[in-house]
Amino acid sequence: MPDSILRVLACGSVDDGKSTLIGRLLFECGAVPEDVLTVLERDSRRFGTVESGPDYALLVDGLSAEREQGVTIDVAYRYFETPRRRFILADAPGHQQYTRNMATGASLADLAILLVDARKGLLAQTRRHAAIAAMLGVRQIVLAVNKMDLVGFDQAVFDRIVTEFEALRESLGRQAARAIPVCARDGDNVVAPSARMDWHRGPTLLAALEQAEGAGAASGPARLPVQWVARPDHTFRGYAGTVAGGVLRPGTMVRNALSRAEARVARIVTADGDLDQAAPGQAVTLVLDREIDASRGDVLAAAPAPEQAEQITASIVWMDETPLFRGRAYLFMLGTRAVVATVTEITSRVDVETLEDEPARELHLNEIGRVSISLSHPVACEPYTASRELGGFILVDRLTRNTVGAGMVTEITSARSPIYWHHLDVDQAARAALKSQRPVVLWFTGLSGAGKSTIANLVEKRLLAQGRHTMTLDGDNVRHGLNRDLGFSEADRVENIRRVAEVSKLFVEAGLIVLVSFISPYRAERMLAREAVGEGEFLEIYVDTPVDECRRRDPKGLYKKADAGVIRNFTGVDAPYEQPLSPEIRLRTLEGTPEVLAEQVFDELRRRGFVQ
Amino acid sequence: MPRPSRPAHLDALEAESIHILREAAAQAERPVMLYSIGKDSSVLLHLALKAFYPARPPFPLLHIDTTWKFREMIAFRDATVAELGLELRVHTNPEGLRQDINPFDHDSITYNRVMKTEALKQALDAGRHDCAIGGARRDEERSRAKERIFSVRGAGHSWEPKLQRPELWRLYNGQLAPGETLRVFPLSNWTELDVWTYILHEGLDVVPLYFAKLRPTVERGGSLIVVDDERMRLRAGERPALRMVRFRSLGCYPLSAAVESESATIEDIVAEMREARVSERAGRLIDFDQDSSMEKKKREGYF
Ligand SMILES: Nc1nc2c(ncn2[C@@H]2O[C@H](COP(=O)(O)OP(=O)(O)O)[C@@H](O)[C@H]2O)c(=O)[nH]1
Numbered sequence: 001m002p003d004s005i006l007r008v009l010a011c012g013s014v015d016d017g018k019s020t021l022i023g024r025l026l027f028e029c030g031a032v033p034e035d036v037l038t039v040l041e042r043d044s045r046r047f048g049t050v051e052s053g054p055d056y057a058l059l060v061d062g063l064s065a066e067r068e069q070g071v072t073i074d075v076a077y078r079y080f081e082t083p084r085r086r087f088i089l090a091d092a093p094g095h096q097q098y099t100r101n102m103a104t105g106a107s108l109a110d111l112a113i114l115l116v117d118a119r120k121g122l123l124a125q126t127r128r129h130a131a132i133a134a135m136l137g138v139r140q141i142v143l144a145v146n147k148m149d150l151v152g153f154d155q156a157v158f159d160r161i162v163t164e165f166e167a168l169r170e171s172l173g174r175q176a177a178r179a180i181p182v183c184a185r186d187g188d189n190v191v192a193p194s195a196r197m198d199w200h201r202g203p204t205l206l207a208a209l210e211q212a213e214g215a216g217a218a219s220g221p222a223r224l225p226v227q228w229v230a231r232p233d234h235t236f237r238g239y240a241g242t243v244a245g246g247v248l249r250p251g252t253m254v255r256n257a258l259s260r261a262e263a264r265v266a267r268i269v270t271a272d273g274d275l276d277q278a279a280p281g282q283a284v285t286l287v288l289d290r291e292i293d294a295s296r297g298d299v300l301a302a303a304p305a306p307e308q309a310e311q312i313t314a315s316i317v318w319m320d321e322t323p324l325f326r327g328r329a330y331l332f333m334l335g336t337r338a339v340v341a342t343v344t345e346i347t348s349r350v351d352v353e354t355l356e357d358e359p360a361r362e363l364h365l366n367e368i369g370r371v372s373i374s375l376s377h378p379v380a381c382e383p384y385t386a387s388r389e390l391g392g393f394i395l396v397d398r399l400t401r402n403t404v405g406a407g408m409v410t411e412i413t414s415a416r417s418p419i420y421w422h423h424l425d426v427d428q429a430a431r432a433a434l435k436s437q438r439p440v441v442l443w444f445t446g447l448s449g450a451g452k453s454t455i456a457n458l459v460e461k462r463l464l465a466q467g468r469h470t471m472t473l474d475g476d477n478v479r480h481g482l483n484r485d486l487g488f489s490e491a492d493r494v495e496n497i498r499r500v501a502e503v504s505k506l507f508v509e510a511g512l513i514v515l516v517s518f519i520s521p522y523r524a525e526r527m528l529a530r531e532a533v534g535e536g537e538f539l540e541i542y543v544d545t546p547v548d549e550c551r552r553r554d555p556k557g558l559y560k561k562a563d564a565g566v567i568r569n570f571t572g573v574d575a576p577y578e579q580p581l582s583p584e585i586r587l588r589t590l591e592g593t594p595e596v597l598a599e600q601v602f603d604e605l606r607r608r609g610f611v612q
Numbered sequence: 613m614p615r616p617s618r619p620a621h622l623d624a625l626e627a628e629s630i631h632i633l634r635e636a637a638a639q640a641e642r643p644v645m646l647y648s649i650g651k652d653s654s655v656l657l658h659l660a661l662k663a664f665y666p667a668r669p670p671f672p673l674l675h676i677d678t679t680w681k682f683r684e685m686i687a688f689r690d691a692t693v694a695e696l697g698l699e700l701r702v703h704t705n706p707e708g709l710r711q712d713i714n715p716f717d718h719d720s721i722t723y724n725r726v727m728k729t730e731a732l733k734q735a736l737d738a739g740r741h742d743c744a745i746g747g748a749r750r751d752e753e754r755s756r757a758k759e760r761i762f763s764v765r766g767a768g769h770s771w772e773p774k775l776q777r778p779e780l781w782r783l784y785n786g787q788l789a790p791g792e793t794l795r796v797f798p799l800s801n802w803t804e805l806d807v808w809t810y811i812l813h814e815g816l817d818v819v820p821l822y823f824a825k826l827r828p829t830v831e832r833g834g835s836l837i838v839v840d841d842e843r844m845r846l847r848a849g850e851r852p853a854l855r856m857v858r859f860r861s862l863g864c865y866p867l868s869a870a871v872e873s874e875s876a877t878i879e880d881i882v883a884e885m886r887e888a889r890v891s892e893r894a895g896r897l898i899d900f901d902q903d904s905s906m907e908k909k910k911r912e913g914y915f
Binding site for chain 1: 619620621623624625626627628630631634635637638661662663664665666667668750751757758776777778779780781782783785787788789792800801803
């Protein structure tokens, strides 16, 4: 089964002739019906770039906007087949801002066609494409040297490019490779051997695709990430999933990689009857010989089971307009599991032209970097080089829900060991009990000059008057000490909040009521703080003052400086403030004095049982 | 066990589709499967039965009934759900009915918008479905080639080609922001020939309209239109003539064109497909009404 479909990625720089080549392959494999050819002829006259005859490139340029601009803007999938094999071809566009699409197309590809223009040879762009393909684990490359007609079908030109390519391949990890001289426009060496290049001894492009190796055969120990638990009635309990490695058979001993519970495979159920074995790519339902605790997100694995990673290092392709910052939390999806992950360190950015690592604090759209990630819960995973299925993951923004990054596990740096946290006899509850109080974080957020510190101060005084034990963390003060090394860039603001959240958590563990007054302009960071502290012990208090009012008050003269451009990245002036969507408390400062507003906070604390 | 002669790549496609169906069911809160009665729906439904076996598919079926479907399609639909004991919901746009929006008095763009696109939105909103599973394939039309398998629709079910999420490995991001919904296409990587070959090997039933038969037809603008019932309005000088025809694609009857064919069995159809010289959508008149019409319809929320 794995061999029956070959997944191919086609990449090339703009105008190298990629669309022409693909259109030709489709046409010659009979994948283009007659009425489509009629439309093609009509379109060729309207948009085509070829002087006479159909422009095959138009067969594959999909959306109308891009057809008119004459560029491809996204990954498109094409299907064709020969009597030997079925092909799924991912067509990824060339321009450099679309690294994202290349990575997408490469993620499942068995083979990459790297297209170059014979007149230009390998470009920076070509190196970038080869590097991304290698990074995503594409094991075979076909170098198609196109437009050979424009260099007089000269073998010397071809040989020079092949020599250059060999050097590149050497530096990338030596995938299996083949080079073919073609003329896509006329079809030479695409499907039929070219009489004009009889010096070429190797196969045509299509023959090379037919001979290539398909998806990895079953290797390594068996793995099944559980997608869904089938429980039609109380007599049947089956774990449904797609085999991600190895071979499963009735009798195979598997364990839940996360809980370590063990059982034997009793049956491999499918709607077409039970199987006596299941190989990678097969969708099956396992029945085990005894009941173990397993659900979606778990991995049933033969020994040696994957590690339960808590911290990993990874390569990341960043895919979003908003850059990746250290300290920000994302949803992490791997296999069938989803947990929260925090990028704790951006080690470097990879320059894909030179393949050198360079220092970086942020990762921008279409950049590739190396990072360390800390996971909120253990995840059964493996290095990407060992398993695409259990080593490839995506990062999802928790507010927009978009896929913002694709990652490949390089190393598991910390795994859950059988020894858990050191059990502490004196814990948060004990410390809080001594103070006869329930600890909580009161997180005041709002613009500079909104009144956060004033109100927090009044609340703290009232708490003290009641005999409560408190602690205050104030933005300005913390920046003089703990966070002295941080500035006001977006990345530094994220780190600033991360540290404050961790410190608040320590104070909560000490049993204190913590008052934090921080502008904390980003929703994602406030969410992170909330999670670090824990639901139920975190109250977000939005001190809601319109920016014009803050500017009018301007107690520290900061707005004046920001408006004059003396201070940069000032929230509300030239840096954004993301309003809380559902804060526990919202204080409209235009509608009450600080004393009234402090009372409002106090009432809410009473209502929630934090004070009497 | 699958029949030995089944092409191996169909095993791979089947497994991939089952994986996608399971992901959709596991990630969505209130999924629904769109059932449009055609050959793709037959395959999709069959795959859903396999994906959750021995349990039932954990979602109901939804049919958007324009009231202009061929009678044989409705009969087939009802027989199928009765036989399988599945839950089917049928929805027609009541506003469209009230205004008598029909394919004779209204242009096909208006008709499709009101009776299909609007009707679908109404049904999804009413059922509070966050995920609709459909049988569209990427090989159907050029703009579909870039459609994601998990395709996010914004508020109002609109599709923005530039906002689609990158889709890597077998990881499907079904997370939704407020107001967003999901369309899931498990047959994305299937071609029309795959669909027929699979129907053949799995022994699936399809609507008899796919098989060649003598049917009363009229010729309009180079297309053959089958006269299905008395609602068909004949133009001056038109006289239905019996022709040996079948359908490659089923829609609403005055808008779906038939092709002349002798293929009376699934084997014949597969053989005919192998020689196919015309794409299946050529028979659906709605695609010719504007250049890039499918892309436009999708932006508005068409499936
Ligand atoms: N002379 C020559 N021109 C070609 C060949 N292949 C493609 N072209 C032309 O190169 C231009 C760019 O081709 P296209 O396929 O659109 O490139 P893409 O941007 O890589 O998809 C078009 O004008 C093609 O007609 C070839 O083999 N020889």
